[in-house]
Amino acid sequence: MLRLLFVFLTSFSLSYLLLWGTDGEASPVFGSINSVLFVLGAMFGALSFAFFNYVEGVMKDIPKKLKFQNLELYSLVVSLLTDLKREVISNVxxxxxxxxxxxxxxxxxxxxxxxxxxxxxxSTWGIQSVRGACFLSIIVVVCVQLGGFVTANSLREEVSMYGE
Known part of the structure; x- marks a missing residue:
């Protein structure tokens, strides 16, 4: 949460500085952000749905005999994947x-x-800076979500290699 607040405030500051530095000449960039945001949001929604299903598939790939061989490791893996699924939902x-x-x-x-x-x-620059901060924050959330996908892929590789 603290990282999100930092990203949002930094993005807001950069957007406001851009508008202030150009004396409002950059306003058209912020005025047309909604069209990009909705497309980005739709793509993010599809990515999140696919990622959630992928993590669910990784959870199903965990061998059940691991539960009896090493309960602590099994619990850790299931806990990490469950946290990853929660992160997907909170990111959406x-x-x-x-x-x-x-x-x-x-x-x-x-x-x-x-x-x-x-x-x-x-005041108009401040409001436009909020829009710019939302846009840049969504970009950061998408990147974090993609990083989670890489993590889930690595976990699936580990489960495949050492699962049996």
């Missing part, structure tokens, strides 16, 4: 929350009352 929920946050931030940024305020460019 996180991406949904980030997508909704980006969508609502975009809707707020387009509201007329922000343009009537004296500090409208700064």
């Amino acid at each position: 929920l996180l991406v949904v929350v980030l997508l909704l946050t980006a969508f609502f931030a975009g809707a707020v940024a387009e509201m007329d009352f922000l343009h009537r305020l004296n500090f409208s460019s700064y």
Whole structure:
């Protein structure tokens, strides 16, 4: 959770600095993020579904005789794979929350009352920076999920090599 907060705040800061440094000239980049986010979210959902099923298959590949030969090792492997499945589910929920946050931030940024305020460019940049932070955070979550897939693949290799 702390790592996610760090990624989000760093992404927000970088996005805001980009907008401030260009005096808002980079705004069109942040204005069209929703179309990319929804495609990225759909791809992430499909990847997560496949990854969850893959981990479930790895769990089924664990030899049952390992349970009787080395209960501690069997429990450790099942626990790690169960944690990996929980991480997939929490990552999906996180991406949904980030997508909704980006969508609502975009809707707020387009509201007329922000343009009537004296500090409208700064508030608009802040809201656009939230969208940029959501985008970069989703990219990081996708990379972490892919790292989990590599871990699950290594575990499946170990189970295949030493399973019998």
